[in-house]
Amino acid sequence: MSDEPEDDIVLSELDDDELVQQMHDDLYDGLKDEIEEAVHILLERGWTPYRVLTEALVEGMRIVGIDFRDGILFVPEVLMAANAMKAGMAILRPLLAETGAPQVGKMVIGTVKGDIHDIGKNLVSMMMEGAGFDVIDLGINNPVESYMDALAEHQPDILGMSALLTTTMPYMKVVIDALKERGIRDNYIVLVGGAPLNEAFAESIGADAYCRDAAVAVETAKELIAERRRSNSAAMNVA
């Protein structure tokens, strides 16, 4: 009789489809070690890092996101899943750079001044990265100058701002007003998010969109970038 319990799954014995399905389950259950092992197995089987990322990790987190939105999963479970995905991403990130994975766009993101909360922001960063965005994460407690410096240095398509506190969310307007004063507001898509925010607030401060969760942030970013590229190309055709 084997030492292992009968119902233990040996990941390396699963075929590709079964393994990917198992990875979705393991992400859902926040099993970091299993995700790392499975990522290595798929890479050894010749999967491109981009395919592992999109079909196994991002798709798995998409399912987690849906169940979070539907009230089936709660924040601690989402964080465990995010931890597992982060571990998989850490293996893939250097390989993605080497193999020239497609880049959808670039984003600078940070939590605003006075606010040290970064769970939501980190989830957005990770999912944006998973969706093919180059993400420059400024961390927490960012004054206007940090955002301005990063925008000048990285020239992103998107500026993302996060706040968890009622007392810090007004600072997003301070940043947007600074963009307007410098005449560069329209150079960027501005996305905002955080628990106390809503669409009306985003509109009132002059952001392009409020993103209630990481999945919405990815979809919104893709849509607004596509829209912007369409209007730029229409403008060039007219010219």
Place this chain on the structure above:
Amino acid sequence: MSPEDPHRRTGTLFIACGALGRELVAVLRAAGLPRPTIACLPAHWHNTPERIAPAVREKIRGIGRDYERVFVLYGDCGTGGELDRMLESEGVERIPGPHCYQFFMGTDEFTETAEREPGCFYLTDYLVRHFDRLIVAGLGLDRHPELRDMYFGNYTRLIYIAQTDDPVLRGKARAAADRLGLAYEVRHRGYGELAVFVNRAMAPAGD
């Protein structure tokens, strides 16, 4: 209810977060004030603030119809201004301030502390008493202790804003700081702006 028999409204109603019920009673008792009606809502809604404004509105339109004066004891509590927008439309007054720990500490001191050290995590008597249920279990740290640093990694200090002088609570607050890996500080501030608001609310009309 007919026009000849108008609905009679008497007395005062406080609609309060459950985290403030005991403190409200203490303030009333200390001031020798008559006991108004107190309707409390679950304190753990702090973790799901979207539930607060609709539930407070339901209380105002339900039990609140019977009272001459209705006051709300809640911080904004992460509703992003939704609570105040609702209260404005209902014509009901709330104690000012974004957080319950702010009105215990006092607005000026809180603002100065938050600006100087944004990574402060605040506990009140209530939150110390219910730390295990609201914070440890509420954030899933009992099931997943490894999440502690994801939640609290950017925090630097736990400040216990004490309403009462209770060595047991101070001990629990210090233990909470240790558990979260934070420096510990206690500031005894009593009932602060809560007492001011409640005393004013309970003053006879015209005072």
